[in-house]
Amino acid sequence: MRIGITIGLHREDETMWNNGIKQNAIFLADALGRCVGVSAVMLLNTTQVPIGEALPWSLTRYPTRRFEEAKDDIDLLIELGGQIDPVQTAYLKARGVRLVSYCCGSEYVVAMESMLFGQSAGGAELFVNQRYDAIWMVPQVAATSRPFFEVLRRQVAQVVPFVWSPSLLEAKMRSAPSGGEYVPHTGGRRLSVMEPNANVVKFCLYPILIAELAYREHPAGIARLQVTNALRLAGESAAFVTIMNQLDIVREQKAVFLDRFDTPSFLAEHTDVVISHQMENPLNYFYLEVCWQGYALIHNASLCSDLGYYYRNNDVVSGAKCLLQAMMHHDVSHASQRFAQRHLIRRYFPENADIVRTYEALLCQVMARPVR
Structure with missing residues (x-):
């Protein structure tokens, strides 16, 4: 199985420390790469920012490509740090690719504040994708955002293991x-x-x-x-x-x-x-x-x-x-x-055996479902 995890770069030399999203993608890639049946995990950028050596992670250890260049080379896409649009979704579905929404932010709160105070959260161009094959959410967002995810995306959400490693922290210091x-x-x-x-x-x-x-x-x-x-x-x-x-x-x-x-x-x-x-x-x-x-x-x-x-x-x-x-x-x-x-x-840790086994089971579940 070949897995892509989305990121949304804003700069060619983007820092790892402006939020936790890119770290989340890297740690998840580490965990999924240890799962039985996974042959490749890559980070897929959904923006037009070029990918090069200025990025703060090893492109050898964490292969990083533009979504459009890699869309024919994946069997499962985990939408984590960058969203794909309706046309891209339809393309993947036509190929039989499974699509997972990985939720690691307080999306309900962001949406609520946007509605109440006019802050940007996508506005009229916001795309609510209802063709996910699974919704995975980290434990800390389940209490507030689970109903928000499930009703809008018409899919039951599952709590998945939170993954972290000191590797990026220790490299920085x-x-x-x-x-x-x-x-x-x-x-x-x-x-x-x-x-x-x-x-x-x-x-x-x-x-x-x-x-x-x-x-x-x-x-x-x-x-x-x-x-x-x-x-x-x-x-x-x-x-x-x-x-x-x-x-x-x-x-x-x-x-x-x-x-x-x-x-x-x-x-x-x-x-x-x-x-x-x-x-x-x-x-x-x-x-x-x-x-x-x-x-x-x-x-x-x-x-x-x-x-x-x-x-x-x-x-x-x-x-x-x-x-x-x-x-x-x-x-x-x-x-x-x-x-x-x-x-x-x-x-x-990504190498924790319980975490790896849980993600193996989750991958098997989503790949066994008919494509939505």
Whole structure:
């Protein structure tokens, strides 16, 4: 079986760290390439951006082609990071190719915000494909988006294994001091909030409030609070500025609001503790990257509650207690904690036998179905 996984490039030298979609495609390719009966897995770009050596992954290890050049060389297409159109769909169906929608984003939330606030989500040109042979979704989006997928796409959705590997992270940090891993030090802690602030799912406000509560209790323990992806908010949102100016950590000039940074570099150069919050997206690569590198992670992600320092739901008081605990004790046990967390994170590895067997079964199921 020959499998294509879609990506949608915007630049010839596109970074791996602007979102998790390309990483998801690569890790999925790693897992599927280990499945019995799979002879080839390739990444297929659905845009007109040329494919060349400027891309941040090995084209030998991860063959990457334009969709139009490879559409006759696949038996199954997994639509993950780039969408095909009705004509391309009909072409594949005429060839007997199976088509899988792989859902790894909060699509219901994006659609809802688009309708309510006029944000772009495809608009009139949005193509709702109803010819998928299967819908696969990662566990963290099932609660909010499953009904949205199933009703519109007229197909039952299945939860599939979440896949992650440290390979890209470690390649990125190979030349960094200590491999970009956390190094204990004396003095106040550098706190970081790195939510994307692209929608309500992962927003910076509750992490900032957690930092504020910890600062009120132990101000000397905090060197500074850094909020990335927040420069626009600080410059354009009067409501955001008003709320921030109620906080001691802001009024006493211990907080800075910054632009976008890639996660590995910012961790290695600027961070001791990461504070995070999500609504209905309780597992993502960011948490695994932070914990793999040994940084303290304060978070409310229930699907990985055994990693880092976990608080429930929106309980910022509990989150502040977790933060104070990490500030006082993380350095003492950081090496053993990093070792233990890496052992836990291996459950997501592409070579995990359970993950491979599950995807083998999923592939068999979809290939056994009549083409829709």
